[in-house]
Amino acid sequence: MTFAWLKGHGTENDFVLLPDHDGSVHGDLDGGFVAALCDRRRGIGADGVLRVIRTSALSGIEPGIASAGEWFMDYRNADGSISEMCGNGTRVFALHLVQEGLADPSAPFVIGTRDGDKTMSFDGDQISVDMGVPQVRDVSKVSAAGNTWEAQDVRTGNPHAVAFVDRLDDVGPLLIEPGFDQVVYPDGVNIEFVVREGERHVAMRVHERGAGETRSCGTGACAVAVATAVADRADRPVTYRVDVPGGTLHVTWDADDHITLTGPAEIVARGTMDWTA
Template identity: 30%
Template sequence: MDFTKMHGCGNDYVYIDCFKQDVEAPELLARTLSDRHKGVGGDGVILICPSETADAKMRMFNADGSEGRMCGNGVRCVAEYLFRHGYASGTAADVETLSGVKHIVRREPGLLTVDMGAPELAPEKIPVTGFAKPVVNELVEVNGGAVRMTCVSMGNPHCVVYVPDTAGLNLPVLGGAMEHSKWFPEGVNTEFIQILDETHLKMRVWERGSGETMACGTGACAAVVASVLNGHCKKDTDVDVLLLGGTLTIRYTGDTVLMTGNAVEVFTGTVEV
């Protein structure tokens, strides 16, 4: 099986071109190829498939084999792949996902902007249980302590928590506790945010099914939406989110969320499965 290794801000996946080859048991394939010691290595596997409604369809599988609805860094890389390999022309491409069709503009090779759509704040749509109204700066108990969380869906569930300093966090404990807490029946991605100023946020993320990753595009979008809701950032303003793997620029207009970031091809190869 031929594959391409790509990353967006260090959020790396193994990409498989399903225009040219079929994939059986993608859940098992993701667990096998994502292993950083015995496989190719990555945060998961993304299939680039034919679509009846867009230039291509993205199917994204986490490192544990679970299928995700959306990946912001992944969809940029899918679009970059489409441009590089002649599946899309010009400067715009549409990619079908489980969270709808995403429109991507290629500003230059390797730099793309994705219209991520409107954030979802209704608790039942995220989903987050135990709340009748949008969860903004709500105090909850987790792992024996208290945190304030803001919940947003960007096609997948996110919980944003503000901290004084992201460097000293015990992310496996805190992130794992949030992922498996009673409030999130489908698990959750948790963004731990340090506010630098109103246009710069520092972020570490715990992704459900993968653990800590170098970056999370939908998580960066959720962080900026939450920061606007909490009064830390301004609406319709570019905000740089500093992640372990690089920087994403996010703009929440009030109607939609625009995400700009890189998409890098690392290497190609062939693996026996």
């Protein structure tokens, strides 16, 4: 098959974008194809795939899909599995729409995701997304490198377990998935390890379900900010700086309980591929 592709990233959380406006190029977007495309040795290489498709077209392929937005971010993890949401991905997706003249950055606009509609706004090179209302649940346990920590369960479109550690190196290389409570997270979980760097300032590493350790995770940064605010008993609105290996994000938890994720995005390459695998 021959298809167009682009490569982009948000704080080095990288994605292959597949323009497929009417759904005629990739159909139901086979998971094996997605996994091969994301493979860093056999494919283009990425943490996930963002299919750029009209909501009306995807609803004909996947019944139940709906959005007030014209465009839907059909997001897949690097292993080919479907994910509900990707905060960094929304910014890359929105930037692509703007660069292609498919959306106007002068006013907020909506894109559809499996976690509901997300409102995007632009301020120079910073792109913000209203991530909705987080869910703060109970505490469980996570383990890595022979250590075990308590972890706050926070849902920000994806499930997250947020653990505060003394040093980020204490969790080891994260080459394998950390241990977690599979009763609490039967569908897997993104696990964030966090250290405090100062007032309203933290740093994190993340192991994402279906992708492994990544350079950044937008929904994870939101979960970390929420967990830190809960631990701090912080009044809202409150904004946290969240350093990730790939850069810096800012997360605001507003008085109306919504969280807003802000950070950069970049499209770095594009081309047409003849896929023979």
